[in-house]
Amino acid sequence: MTQPPDSSTLHALLADLPAEIVTTDRDRVLGFVRDESRFTAHDSPLAVVTPRSTAEVAQVLRAAHRHGIGVVTRGAGSGLSGGANAVAGCVVLSTHRLDRILEIDTAERVLVTQPGVVTSDVRAAAAAEGLFYPPDPGSVAFSTIGGNVATNAGGMCCVKYGVTGDYVLGLEAVLADGRILRTGRRTAKGVAGYDLTRLLVGSEGTLAVITEVTLRLVPAPRAPRTVLATFPGLLQAGDAIATIASGAVVPSVFELLDRVTLRAIEEMEPSGFDDEIGAVLILQSDSASAAEDSDHLAQLCSAAGAVDVAVSEDAQEAHLLLQARRLALPALQARGDWLLDDVCVPRNRIVELLRRIEEVASAEQVTIGVFGHAGDGNMHPTVVFDEADETGAAAATRAFDRITGAALELGGTVTGEHGIGRLKAAWLGRELGDVARDVHRALKHAWDPTGVLNPGVMGLAPRPVRD
């Protein structure tokens, strides 16, 4: 059933755009109204638009700008902060038809792609040429590269290889008024003008709509050695994290799973983690000294109180272990309702963060699964509760807020990789302070003076600079 164009605004929009790229069918639109976050608001858009080219994106933005319609851009909708949630009367711009890898230059190690390509397809295309695109967010198999850039996505690679933004050389993006901007370069270095590329990376659709991404690739890494260390409790694992994080050997993977998470994974897909295990660290080294490095990492785990440490060079075993790690979130989600946090603290404050999370779980009488990127200090404490129980939902929200607040108190940030979106808009102001917040508003105003791009995300209304 097609939703009748029931407003003059929709009429005007439809008149400006090719019919093939506008969807108003209520049932189909429903699949585009929110991302994967919980506790974030969403509302009914006017329409979903699915441009097939940069020129069509520009057409959409010119029309939206002219008629004062908000534009919420989305990739796969796998975000966890509400950054792609529709607002009332907006258009949702889905990039899923911008799905071509445009070029791979193997000599220069550059890949140019449209934003709607799934990230694992980018990685596979690089791998087919013997090259490596490191960023690997948990959603790598279904999120799109455009969404990864818009949120500056992370993943397990970051401890050694850095985040998405570290691989973005340049962008094509459409401005709020429909003009097409090119930023950055294809060269290894370049300092001509302001770093517009880095400003757009992580800007969550609030400054421009990304239509093309130029990525830097690196040579394929060596086969890794994997260390699996099991600990009686979270705090011993925390000690190992602190020691390894300040040591000279930088692992290429450095992940933590706690007891709650391990049990959830076991329930979903038995992986051999028994009930006695309090926490697990998964470490890899893919350097030329991987053998020596992995032995060293194993020794540090033992010294911190690991009850069992295994080093393996079996690729299949390593793959299964990382697959088990990737089940952490879906496995916790399967246990009931959930509220996922994404705090990041200085690495030497991780033990203290873990201690505080235990306190919060105990004080609020909630179950909290803790997993995440230990080597970066980036943890995903996940509150699991029963949605039907109002008291439980309130306690979950309080626990979430207390953990986020603890990260700030420990000198950390409210979001390591998921972004602010709508979920943490109120927290952004607390982290930034008044002056940085004013600068954010002035930047928003400079790029999007009428505020059509992703209205409400980051809590940013454009405001002109004081002068």
Add this chain to the structure above:
Amino acid sequence: MTQPPDSSTLHALLADLPAEIVTTDRDRVLGFVRDESRFTAHDSPLAVVTPRSTAEVAQVLRAAHRHGIGVVTRGAGSGLSGGANAVAGCVVLSTHRLDRILEIDTAERVLVTQPGVVTSDVRAAAAAEGLFYPPDPGSVAFSTIGGNVATNAGGMCCVKYGVTGDYVLGLEAVLADGRILRTGRRTAKGVAGYDLTRLLVGSEGTLAVITEVTLRLVPAPRAPRTVLATFPGLLQAGDAIATIASGAVVPSVFELLDRVTLRAIEEMEPSGFDDEIGAVLILQSDSASAAEDSDHLAQLCSAAGAVDVAVSEDAQEAHLLLQARRLALPALQARGDWLLDDVCVPRNRIVELLRRIEEVASAEQVTIGVFGHAGDGNMHPTVVFDEADETGAAAATRAFDRITGAALELGGTVTGEHGIGRLKAAWLGRELGDVARDVHRALKHAWDPTGVLNPGVMGLAPRPVRD
């Protein structure tokens, strides 16, 4: 002799600032009117101010803002683009009294410093703790970390370790109106809000005055193996560059010196480069497989036509070789007047760039020394000429422009690491195009609406966004 305060503006400024931080003595002021660039304009400032704290920087900016006085910020004045040249009636804000390293956190591998600290002192402080701050611009022994951040300085490390901006976690900066802004974080990751840190890195004093820098350090590297390869001509070296740059082994140093540069170095400090050598590549590997890697790099050089290839693990020898490389610019400067370029092209276009530089030298009948960061495609063609000869100076300028234009034609950038400053303000527009230029102006307006910060640099007058 003290310059009498001959204008009401100077009177007003002096009334607002502590006398100890204002210098109007003509002779002393003269040492602060320009950087090390050639062919860039400079004029007489009202005064030089030397704040001793962030609060005093804020005081200077409030006063400048109130009285409409331009503020040109400078570190050591070693820049090569005119970015620190005084304009008529401005104040020059020198950061040389903001010269303290405030903190080194060895567990977290974070160093916090004021901007006026010399970069080699930052590196030494890190090294004293067994840690490494990679960026090493040619000026490392005398440039300041604040200037390095303001220009996003590079150096020999970049091919493996990246540029200054890759190590800046956060900043404190004073806005045009005197408000104090904090950006970034101390954590390994963080995506809360826009990347103001990266926007300030490389902004050449046009958006804010940097008063504190939080740097990320890395574990100290292993002792490197060094490869010295000599080639009969530049084009054989270019072939070796192209092959190595697209190969799987990433060197930690990858530098080129041509015949003109080698002769100049020999004249300044004999280093054993004989007259027959057409070009030299200096490569290092500091990875765990340095022995294997350096042998592989040596073989690639031989295959490309090197006449002599030596591999060494002697630290002293390697140090002397890199010292000789660092003499390239001073040695060329000693040969007469000079005009230094800083173009960067995709690595697989280096051979073509070198070919075009030879053509330009021949067509304009000028001597051009070529050296630079081969692994990044970042070359410093340096035109050497006789200042007294008007025809020669004109030919030098034409040669410079033709080389810069060639870099753009080859898909490169007009500046790989020296910045736009005043030297390349006209080129910036050509590289950016109209839309990116408009965005630059809107950003300048958002940060500095009255245009007091480094007026004229990048050719940017603030202009409000269209809406």
